[in-house]
Amino acid sequence: MAPYARGLTEPTVAVENLVRGFNGRTVLDGINLTIREGEFVALLGRSGSGKSTLLRALADLDHDVAGTGLLQAPEKKSVVFQDARLLPWKRVLENVVLGLADSQADERGRAALAEVGLAGREQAWPVELSGGEQQRVALARSLVRDPALLLADEPFGALDALTRLRMHDLLRQLCQRHRPAVMLVTHDVDEAISLADRVLVLEDGRITADIAIDLPEPRGHGDPRFASIRADLLQKLGVTINH
Amino acid sequence: MSAYYVDTKHAVGGSRRQSRATAGSRAIDQRPRARRLGLGREIPYAAHLGTILVLAIWSLGSLTGFIDQRTLSAPWTVATTAVDLIIDGRLQSNLTTSAIRVALGLAFGIGIGTALAVVSGLSRWGEAIIDGPIQIKRAIPTLALIPLLILWFGIGEPMKVTVITLSVIIPIYLQTHNGLRGIDNRYVELAETLRMGHGEFIRHVVLPGALPAFLLGLRYAVTAALLSLVVVEQVNATSGLGYMIELARTYGQTSTILVGLVVYALIGLLSDGLVHIIQKRALSWRRTLAD
Ligand SMILES: Nc1ncnc2c1ncn2[C@@H]1O[C@H](COP(=O)(O)OP(=O)(O)O)[C@@H](O)[C@H]1O
Ligand SMILES: [Mg+2]
Numbered sequence: 015m016a017p018y019a020r021g022l023t024e025p026t027v028a029v030e031n032l033v034r035g036f037n038g039r040t041v042l043d044g045i046n047l048t049i050r051e052g053e054f055v056a057l058l059g060r061s062g063s064g065k066s067t068l069l070r071a072l073a074d075l076d077h078d079v080a081g082t083g084l085l086q087a088p089e090k091k092s093v094v095f096q097d098a099r100l101l102p103w104k105r106v107l108e109n110v111v112l113g114l115a116d117s118q119a120d121e122r123g124r125a126a127l128a129e130v131g132l133a134g135r136e137q138a139w140p141v142e143l144s145g146g147e148q149q150r151v152a153l154a155r156s157l158v159r160d161p162a163l164l165l166a167d168e169p170f171g172a173l174d175a176l177t178r179l180r181m182h183d184l185l186r187q188l189c190q191r192h193r194p195a196v197m198l199v200t201h202d203v204d205e206a207i208s209l210a211d212r213v214l215v216l217e218d219g220r221i222t223a224d225i226a227i228d229l230p231e232p233r234g235h236g237d238p239r240f241a242s243i244r245a246d247l248l249q250k251l252g253v254t255i256n257h
Numbered sequence: 258m259s260a261y262y263v264d265t266k267h268a269v270g271g272s273r274r275q276s277r278a279t280a281g282s283r284a285i286d287q288r289p290r291a292r293r294l295g296l297g298r299e300i301p302y303a304a305h306l307g308t309i310l311v312l313a314i315w316s317l318g319s320l321t322g323f324i325d326q327r328t329l330s331a332p333w334t335v336a337t338t339a340v341d342l343i344i345d346g347r348l349q350s351n352l353t354t355s356a357i358r359v360a361l362g363l364a365f366g367i368g369i370g371t372a373l374a375v376v377s378g379l380s381r382w383g384e385a386i387i388d389g390p391i392q393i394k395r396a397i398p399t400l401a402l403i404p405l406l407i408l409w410f411g412i413g414e415p416m417k418v419t420v421i422t423l424s425v426i427i428p429i430y431l432q433t434h435n436g437l438r439g440i441d442n443r444y445v446e447l448a449e450t451l452r453m454g455h456g457e458f459i460r461h462v463v464l465p466g467a468l469p470a471f472l473l474g475l476r477y478a479v480t481a482a483l484l485s486l487v488v489v490e491q492v493n494a495t496s497g498l499g500y501m502i503e504l505a506r507t508y509g510q511t512s513t514i515l516v517g518l519v520v521y522a523l524i525g526l527l528s529d530g531l532v533h534i535i536q537k538r539a540l541s542w543r544r545t546l547a548d
Contacts, residue, residue, distance in 0.1 A: 075446055093450040099443055103465040103542045112461060113451035139542045155451075 025086075026051050026163055026195040027072065032083035034067050034076065041067050042081070043219030049163070052193040056206035059216035060251060065199040068216065069093075069167050072197065091163040092156035092194075096171050098148035100140040100155075107136035110155045119158075126154035129191075130184060146177035150184070157192060164194040168201065182209060186231075203247050207240060208233045215250045223250045330512035335519065338512040347501065352520060355490065355497040359482050359524075361418045366425025366478060371471070374430045378437030378467070379459065391430055399424040399481075400488050412493040417486075424485040428477035436470025437463060469543075472536045479528045487521065 027049035034042040041064040049055050059065045070076045071085060073093045100109045111123040127133060130150040140148060149169060156164060169185075170178045186209060189196055200206055206213045207227055215223035225247070229239055248254075300306065312332060318324035319331035326334070342348035373391065376383035403420060410416035440463055448458045490499020498517050505513035 073450060075449065091450075095443070095447075097443070099447050101444065101447075101462065101465070103468070104461070105542075113448070113453040113457060141542065159451075 024051065025049065026053070026088055027197070028084070028086040029072075030084040032068070032071060032081065032085060034064070034071060034079050034081035034083075036079065040219055042071070045083070045216075045219075045221060047214070047221060049195045049197060051162075051195055054189055054196040054198070054209060054211045056198045056200055056210035056213045057216060058200060058203060058206050058213060058247060058251060061201065063216045064219060065201075065216055066167055069165050069197060069199050072163070073165050088162035088195075090159065090161050091165060092159050092161040094149075094152050094156050094164070094166040094169045096168045098140070098145075098152040100148055100151055102140050104140075105136070106132065106138050106140065106143070106151050109140065109151055110158055112155065114158070122158050123154070126158040127151070129157070129188065130154045144177075146173055146181060149173065149181065153185070153188065157188060160192070161194045164189075164196045166196065167199045169198070170205070171201070178205070185209065203244055203251070204235075207243055207247070213243075213247060215247065217250075223247070327509065327511060330515055334512045335515045338510075339516045339519070342513070342516060348516070348520070351496060351498050351501045355486060355499070356524075358414070358417050358421060358489075358497065359486050362421025362485070363425055363478065363482050365418065365422040366482070367429055367475070369422065370426040370429030370474070370478070371433055373426070374433035374437060374471075377430075378434045379463070388434070391427070394423075395427050395431070399427070399485060403489070403492060407493070417489040417494070420489050421482050421485045424481040425478040428481055429471070429474045432474025432477070433467055433471045436467030439470070440466045469540060472532070472539060475535070476529070476532050479532055480525075483521070483525055483528070 025048040027047065029045055029047040032042055032045040032047075033040065045068060057065050057068065067076070067079070071079070071081070072087050073091065074087075075093075100106075101112070104112065107120065107123050107127065110126055111119040114123075124133070124136060127136060130153050132147060132150055132154065135143070135147070140151070143151065152169070170181050173181060182205065196210075198206070198209060207229075210227055213223070213225045213227060214221050225243065227233075227243065229237060229243075233240055235241065302309075315324070315329070316332055319326070319329075324331075330338070339348065373387050377387040377391075378384070399420060402423065403416075406416050406419055410419060444462050444466065445458075448462050453461070486497075487499055490497040491503055494500040494503070498520060502514050502517040505511075505517070
C-alpha cells in the first residue's frame with residue numbers, strides 16, 4: 015500500500031492539541047495526529063486509555079464532552095461500532111441503506127452486501143444472522159456511504175478467533191478496493207500489525223508511539239520482523255513477555 | 258469451510274466410538290434416559306384439563322342435586338337457554354350493541370392515547386403540558402368518573418363510549434410514551450453517524466422502536482375496555498349484554514346470567530387472541546432461530 019499515499023497527499027484527518035475530559039478528569043491530554051488519504055492507522059492502548067474518546071471525537075459523537083483543540087475530519091465518514099448496531103426491526107438491506115436518499119440506494123446496498131459476502135441475505139432479519147454476519151452488514155452499511163474516513167471501534171472484539179481472522183481478510187480487501195482513510199481502534203496487537211500501515215499507542219492521554227509497518231502482505235508470525243514489532247508494541251503497552 | 262470439515266470429522270469419530278461400545282448388541286441407543294431438571298413429561302391437552310374437570314364436577318353436582326339449580330343452573334340448561342336466546346334474537350342484538358360500544362371506545366381511546374403519547378414522547382413542551390394531567394387522570398379510577406360523566410352526557414351511548422375511551426387512553430398512553438422515551442441511546446448515536454434527519458430518525462428508529470410497548474399497551478387496553486363495558490352496562494342500560502344479565506337477575510334467571518358470563522369469557526379470550534396475533538405479525542422481526 016505504501017508507495018501510493020506516503021507524504022504526497024493532503025491529510026484526511028488533522029488533530030492538534032486535542033484535549034478531552036470527563037468530570038474534570040483529563041482523558042486526552044494534547045493529542046496530535048494526522049491521517050493521510052487512504053492510510054490505515056491502528057490505535058492501540060490499554061482499556062480505559064481513551065481510545066474510544068478519541069474515536070468519538072473524530073466521529074462528532076462527543077457534543078457533551080468538555081475539551082479543546084483543533085480537529086479536522088472529512089464530512090464523509092462512517093463509524094463501525096463494536097456491536098453491529100443494526101436496527102432489529104429493519105431487514106438487512108434496509109439497514110444497509112438507512113438514511114440514504116438517492117434512487118440507486120437499494121442497488122448500491124445490494125452491491126455492498128455482495129461485497130461482504132452476504133448476497134442473498136438482503137431480506138433476512140438481523141436476529142437471523144450470526145455475530146460475524148451482523149458485523150459484515152455493519153461494514154456494508156459503512157462502505158455504501160463511500161466514506162473518506164472509516165472509524166472502527168474494536169469492531170471485531172466480540173467475535174470468536176476464527177471469525178475474527180476472516181473479518182481481517184475482508185476488511186483488508188475492502189480497504190484496498192475503496193481506499194478510505196481508516197482508524198481502527200483495537201486492543202489486539204496482532205490485529206493492528208497485520209492490518210495497519212501505522213500503529214499508534216495511546217497512553218496517559220497522549221500518543222506515545224507511532225510505528226510505521228512496512229511488512230509485505232500477507233503478514234504473519236513467520237516473519238521475524240512481525241515478532242520484533244509485536245514485542246516492541248507489547249512492551250510499550252506495559253506487557254512483559256517471558257520467552 | 259475448514260471449520261465445517263473439522264466438525265464432520267468429529268461427528269464421524271464420535272459415532273464410531275459409540276458403535277464400538279455397543280458391539281454385538283446392534284446400534285441401539287442404550288444410554289440410560291437422563292433425568293432432566295425440568296418439570297418432566299408434557300401432559301396431553303394440559304391446557305384444557307382443569308376446565309374439563311370443573312365442567313365434570315359441575316355436571317355431576319347438577320345431576321345428583323348436590324348443586325341447587327337456583328344457585329347454578331346445570332351446564333345443559335345453560336346450553337338450551339343459549340339456544341333459546343339465539344332463536345329469539347336477543348343474544349345477537351345485545352351482543353352487537355355491546356360490541357359496537359367496545360369497538361368505538363377502543364378506536365377513540367387508541368387514537369387519542371397514541372396521539373397524546375406521540376406529542377408528549379417526542380417533544381419536551383408536549384410532555385410538560387400533557388403528562389401531568391394524564392398522571393392525575395391515571396390516579397383516578399375511570400369508573401369513579403361515571404357519576405360526573407352521567408351528569409355531562411346523560412345515560413345514553415355517548416356516556417358509555419366515553420367511559421370505555423377514557424379507560425383505554427391510559428394504558429395506551431403510558432406504554433407508548435414509555436416506548437418512545439426508552440429508545441436505546443446506541444440507536445440515537447447510529448442515526449447521528451448515518452446523518453439521518455429528524456423526520457427520518459422518528460420514522461425509522463423511534464416509532465418502530467416503540468411499537469412493542471404500544472402493543473403491550475393495546476393488550477392492557479382491551480382488558481380495560483371490557484371491564485368498563487361490563488360496569489357501564491350494569492349501571493344504566495336498556496340494551497347490551499350487561500343489560501341482559503341485569504334483567505335476568507331481577508327475574509331470577511340464573512341460566513341467562515350464566516350465558517352472559519360465557520359470552521363475556523369468549524369475548525375476552527377472542528380479543529386477547531386477536532391482539533396476540535397482531536403482536537406476532539407486527540413484531541415478526543423479533544422471531545428467533547428457535548421458533
Ligand atoms: N461518558 C463518560 N462519562 C464519564 N467518563 C467517561 C465517559 N466515557 C469514558 N469515560 C472515561 O474515560 C476514560 C477513557 O474511556 P474510553 O475512551 O472509553 O477508553 P477505551 O476506549 O480506551 O477503553 C475511562 O476512564 C472512562 O471511564
Ligand atoms: Mg473503548
